[in-house]
Every structure is written in structure tokens, then in C-alpha cells.
Amino acid sequence: MTSWFTDKPQDLRRFRVLTGGQAVAEALRQIDPDVFPVYPITPQTPIIEAFAQCVADGRSHARILTAESEHSAMSAAVGAALAGARAMTATASQGLAYMIEIVYLAASLRAPVVIAVGNRALSGPINIHGDHSDGMLARDSGVVQVYVTTAQEAYDWMVMGVRLAEHGEVLLPVMVGLDGFTLTHSAEPVEILADAAVQEFVGPYAYPYPLLSEVAGTYGAFAMPEHYFEIKRQQIAALERAEAVLPAITRSFAKLCGRQYAPLEGYCMEDAERAMVIMGSQRGTAQEAVDKLRERGQKVGVVTVRLFRPFPRRDLAEQLRAVQAIAVFDRASTPGSFPPLYLDTRAAVRTPRVDSVIYGLGGRDLTPDDIVAVFDRLKRPAVDADPIFYAGSDEIEQER
Amino acid sequence: MSFPDTIRPGALIRSGDQPSPDMSGWRVDRKPAVQWSLCVDCLLCWAFCPDSAVVVESGHFAGFHYPACKGCEICVATCPTGAVAMVPETSPVGPRGEMGGEAR
Incomplete structure (x- = not known):
């Protein structure tokens, strides 16, 4: 069989019928982050349910932190990422709305957290279905935003997202958006890479300035106008660099599976x-x-x-x-x-x-x-x- | 004004990035000083000083770093033996506010 992305022969045994949510959870299991802080409602996606099962079954060493709100979940993710642990999280809709204050902080503190977002409408009226309004709340926060078109892409971009977020020239959160229900809850064939291949691709977490190191530092200090402006400018330049470093990451990913992505x-x-x-x-x-x-x-x-x-x-x-x-x-x-x-x-x-x-x-x-x-x-x-x-x-x- | 090279990603600040500012001007006519004969080296003044103006060397109280001192008198209030007292700025004490002999 040849895949619909490539002429290379594919091993059918690597394909599984998964919803977008399950595909993201599979990526999470293989990436095996250290910390996964989440708030499990408001509304959530099937991602954390599927990943929590992996952790309960001993298939991931991640610590799932069930915080008291998305605001706290994102705060924990930022803290963990700066401390020196690989942190990822998932949310949707109102949950992302409640996270948003800390999403801005994650970008400005340069915490490379990968966030899966099941894109859904914002209230009101109350509605849980797919649209991009939640993602657009984070549009100007300084995070890298990717909107995928299939469950396969959701899986692939979670894996590539780790490399992009943690790239030394970038160090920014990456938000992988998959349409609510259309992708999060619909099943399709998804090619799952070998665990070892994903682990080798993402490599160990190596934040260059971890809080838990021998050198003391102040994170998240106050900045007067002159410094604030320059720090924002530096952050904007880092986001622009994400586009420049992406081709090397997509090329290296294409060597694993033949799927070559472009912006x-x-x-x-x-x-x-x-x-x-x-x-x-x-x-x-x-x-x-x-x-x-x-x-x-x-x-x-x-x-x-x-x-x-x-x-x-x-x-x-x-x-x-x-x-x-x-x-x-x-x-x-x-x-x-x-x-x-x-x-x-x-x-x-x-x-x-x-x-x-x-x-x-x-x-x-x-x-x-x-x-x-x-x-x-x-x-x-x-x-x-x-x-x-x-x-x-x-x-x-x-x-x- | 441009200083992107001096800012780490995330605006992380390391010790020594900035020169310590001189806060002496905050004091009003008086500065702390230590009477060594009364000092028991308990380091309570060091623990309570909000501006890190109490100098500790090799684990022992060694006097005051005046440029960091704002003259709040918390050291005086916390000293259990009365060894720390406020003296006029012009008092002929040592460069670190030493009076009456040697440190313990």
C-alpha cells in the first residue's frame, strides 16, 4: 500500500483507526513528557482521558497534575518548563480562554510548552462545537500556532511541535489546533511511528536556563518601559525565527515517515x-x-x-x-x-x-x-x- | 536605547547583571552601627534586613553595607542584645559601622 502523502510503500501494521484526540494522546505517550498539568473539564477534549489511561497503565512516566483550573494548569506547565521538565498540556474553548493570561506569560517567559487545543466555539450561547474562536484568543500572545487538517497531522505536528518549541532559536510555546469534533472525535487511519523513532526525534528536554540548576536567577521580573519594549521585540523576533527553523524540522520528520509538511x-x-x-x-x-x-x-x-x-x-x-x-x-x-x-x-x-x-x-x-x-x-x-x-x-x- | 544582547530569553536575570544601586540617599541623618562588645552573632539582623545590607563573612556578622541600607531600623528592632543602634551619619564609626572593639 502507498500512503496518500507519499509514494513510499507503507507498513499497514503502523496504521491504527484513531480519533484526533486519541492520535494526540498517542503522540503524548511516545513523547512521554515529564509533567502534564490539566484541568479535566470546561469542556476538555478526549486527549487527556486517553493519555491519563496511558499513564494509569504505566505506559508513560508523565506526572499528570490535575489543577483546580486551566489558569493553574498553564501556570504549572510554565513553572515546570522553566524548572527544567518537559511540560505539555491540552485544552479547548472556555478552558483556553481561562488559560490565556498565562499563555501570554508562557510566551514572554519563553517556556517551550506544547499545547494541544481542540478548537471549539466560545460561549455564548453555550456551544461545544468546532470553530477557531478560542485559538484566535491566543493569536497575539506570541505562541506558535498550527491549525491541522487531519488526525494524522495532529499526531505529526505534536511530535514536530516539541522540536519547534524547544529549538534554541525559538523557545516558545507551540499550540497545535485541531478542529473540535470534526477532528477530535472523528476516527480515521493514522500512521503511528515507532516509539523509539519519536523519542529519538524529540530528544531529551534541554532548556538552556533551567531554574533547577546551579546558577541562581530571577524569572518573571518586573520591567520598566525601556526594557519591556526591548524584551517584547526580542520575543517577536524569536517567533519570526520559528518560520526559519521549521523547514529543517519538517525535513528531518519527513525522513521518518515520508510526510513532508510546509507552512x-x-x-x-x-x-x-x-x-x-x-x-x-x-x-x-x-x-x-x-x-x-x-x-x-x-x-x-x-x-x-x-x-x-x-x-x-x-x-x-x-x-x-x-x-x-x-x-x-x-x-x-x-x-x-x-x-x-x-x-x-x-x-x-x-x-x-x-x-x-x-x-x-x-x-x-x-x-x-x-x-x-x-x-x-x-x-x-x-x-x-x-x-x-x-x-x-x-x-x-x-x-x- | 537598545540592549538586546544583555537580555536573556525570557528576561531571565542573573546575579551581577546590574550594578547594585546606591540607596544611601533614602536614610535620614542616621545609619545603623554595631557595638561589638554586645553582639552575640545571632544573625537575626541579617535574616530580617529587607535590603541585604547586613554583611556576613564566613558565617559571621561583619557589619553593614551602607550603599544598600535605607535606614529602616529593622536591624535595631530585631537585635536581642541592643548591640545594633542608629548613630548620626557623621559618627566616626568604621566603614561598616563597627564600634567598640573586634567582631566575635
């Missing part, structure tokens, strides 16, 4: 005249819609963004260079302005026509027909009075 990926983009930009699990739907339109002779394509922070603006500009009209699909909103992926894309390209589409809030389905309708809309003149299109709510005249 973003184009599909049918070679001669595309109209293109859409999207993140997360709806990539499959987008590609299906593109296939459908290609059969009708329409030159359309899709770019899937995986690395959201730092934003791969040069790669995106290159992908969209020859495109005449773009629709950017956001699964989050910025009330009163344009949504995040739209603004980043707008800033990266010079294309005059860039439409904003908001889809899938609170888990609403995005259908291939919705996408076809948006591509049709791109053929007509822009409607300035109504700049954002709400998929599934707004009517578009369909071409028959």
Missing part, C-alpha cells in the same frame, strides 16, 4: 485564476469543491494555511501571485472589523479583489455548494456595501 499548501494553484484560503479540517471540503469546479473547466484553487503564527506571508504571496480574485474563509469573527485570516492575507498580497467569508461558527457545516457559491461570487463585481459573506446565512444567486 501552507496549495491545491490546483498552478494556473488558478480564483483561489480560496482556509485553515483547519474543512480543507477536504474545499478540495472537493475545487475538484467539482475544475471538472467544469473553471480555473480555481485552494491554499490551506497550517502555520498561522508566525504567518507565512511570503509563501502565501508567492502562492497567490497570479490569482485575480481571492476569498478568505475564516472560522472566527472579529466583530466590527474583518476576521483574522482575512486581514493577514490582505496584508500579504497585492491582489485587488479579496473577499471575506465567515463560515462554520459554532460548528455549522460548510458544504461544497457553499464553496462553489463563493467561487461564483468572485466572478461578479465586488459588493462594497456587504463586504463579509456569511456562509450558510447569506443567499447567493447560483449559476446553473
Whole structure:
């Protein structure tokens, strides 16, 4: 059998049918972090349930710290990471919202914590389904953000995320976002690497300035304006470096399994005249819609963004260079302005026509027909009075 | 103003990164001094000093580091034998506030 990512023959015995949550838990078991601080509700993902079972069965030496809140869970992760222990955690939705204060601290204290986030809507109304609003809360915190499109990618990016977070030039938290339910609770074949291969890939945790060393130090001190500005600038530069060091990590990962990742990926983009930009699990739907339109002779394509922070603006500009009209699909909103992926894309390209589409809030389905309708809309003149299109709510005249 | 080279990732601060500031100006006319004949070397003043202005050498009280002292008088309050007292800034005591003989 050959995998859908590579022509290399694959060993079928390495494939297991796993949900995204279970796949992340498998990655956690193989990475075997020292500390895994979590708060087990509000809502949580199946990740900690599956990983807690591994620890209970003696298959991981990790210490699971069940904190009294996500705020404390993230605080414990930061403390452990700076003390010199490999710390990872998982959360979702309101849980990430409650963590967010310490997520900013984790980034500024340069604690390389890998965080799995089952991306879900924020209340209210109360809703537990998939969207990217929770992840967008952490957008400006300074963490590396990856939004994966399959359970396999969730597994792969957890493993690569450790190397990226702990890279000496980066030392920042890495947030691996997998869409709630669409990925966290849906099962698909996932290739699980050998335990030894993952352990060799991530290597031992070697934080360069551990608190538990022979040299004393002050962590998290107050900074006056002049220093604060420079420290923030240094932190921003570190996040930018994450994009530069990523190719070496993805290449080294590709040697393990043949799957070669990039910050973003184009599909049918070679001669595309109209293109859409999207993140997360709806990539499959987008590609299906593109296939459908290609059969009708329409030159359309899709770019899937995986690395959201730092934003791969040069790669995106290159992908969209020859495109005449773009629709950017956001699964989050910025009330009163344009949504995040739209603004980043707008800033990266010079294309005059860039439409904003908001889809899938609170888990609403995005259908291939919705996408076809948006591509049709791109053929007509822009409607300035109504700049954002709400998929599934707004009517578009369909071409028959 | 730019000093990225002097900032460790995470703004971690190590001992000696910054020169200690001179806090002498906080004191108002008086500074602590020690009467060696009364001192029992209990180190309570060292434990309670909020500004690390009490010098300990080889485990023994060795006087005051005046640039760090803000004149709060906590050392005077904690001294169980009355060996530490506030004296005028102009008093002819030793450079570390030594009076009346040798340290124990």
C-alpha cells in the first residue's frame, strides 16, 4: 500500500483507526513528557482521558497534575518548563480562554510548552462545537500556532511541535489546533511511528536556563518601559525565527515517515485564476469543491494555511501571485472589523479583489455548494456595501 | 536605547547583571552601627534586613553595607542584645559601622 502523502510503500501494521484526540494522546505517550498539568473539564477534549489511561497503565512516566483550573494548569506547565521538565498540556474553548493570561506569560517567559487545543466555539450561547474562536484568543500572545487538517497531522505536528518549541532559536510555546469534533472525535487511519523513532526525534528536554540548576536567577521580573519594549521585540523576533527553523524540522520528520509538511499548501494553484484560503479540517471540503469546479473547466484553487503564527506571508504571496480574485474563509469573527485570516492575507498580497467569508461558527457545516457559491461570487463585481459573506446565512444567486 | 544582547530569553536575570544601586540617599541623618562588645552573632539582623545590607563573612556578622541600607531600623528592632543602634551619619564609626572593639 502507498500512503496518500507519499509514494513510499507503507507498513499497514503502523496504521491504527484513531480519533484526533486519541492520535494526540498517542503522540503524548511516545513523547512521554515529564509533567502534564490539566484541568479535566470546561469542556476538555478526549486527549487527556486517553493519555491519563496511558499513564494509569504505566505506559508513560508523565506526572499528570490535575489543577483546580486551566489558569493553574498553564501556570504549572510554565513553572515546570522553566524548572527544567518537559511540560505539555491540552485544552479547548472556555478552558483556553481561562488559560490565556498565562499563555501570554508562557510566551514572554519563553517556556517551550506544547499545547494541544481542540478548537471549539466560545460561549455564548453555550456551544461545544468546532470553530477557531478560542485559538484566535491566543493569536497575539506570541505562541506558535498550527491549525491541522487531519488526525494524522495532529499526531505529526505534536511530535514536530516539541522540536519547534524547544529549538534554541525559538523557545516558545507551540499550540497545535485541531478542529473540535470534526477532528477530535472523528476516527480515521493514522500512521503511528515507532516509539523509539519519536523519542529519538524529540530528544531529551534541554532548556538552556533551567531554574533547577546551579546558577541562581530571577524569572518573571518586573520591567520598566525601556526594557519591556526591548524584551517584547526580542520575543517577536524569536517567533519570526520559528518560520526559519521549521523547514529543517519538517525535513528531518519527513525522513521518518515520508510526510513532508510546509507552512501552507496549495491545491490546483498552478494556473488558478480564483483561489480560496482556509485553515483547519474543512480543507477536504474545499478540495472537493475545487475538484467539482475544475471538472467544469473553471480555473480555481485552494491554499490551506497550517502555520498561522508566525504567518507565512511570503509563501502565501508567492502562492497567490497570479490569482485575480481571492476569498478568505475564516472560522472566527472579529466583530466590527474583518476576521483574522482575512486581514493577514490582505496584508500579504497585492491582489485587488479579496473577499471575506465567515463560515462554520459554532460548528455549522460548510458544504461544497457553499464553496462553489463563493467561487461564483468572485466572478461578479465586488459588493462594497456587504463586504463579509456569511456562509450558510447569506443567499447567493447560483449559476446553473 | 537598545540592549538586546544583555537580555536573556525570557528576561531571565542573573546575579551581577546590574550594578547594585546606591540607596544611601533614602536614610535620614542616621545609619545603623554595631557595638561589638554586645553582639552575640545571632544573625537575626541579617535574616530580617529587607535590603541585604547586613554583611556576613564566613558565617559571621561583619557589619553593614551602607550603599544598600535605607535606614529602616529593622536591624535595631530585631537585635536581642541592643548591640545594633542608629548613630548620626557623621559618627566616626568604621566603614561598616563597627564600634567598640573586634567582631566575635
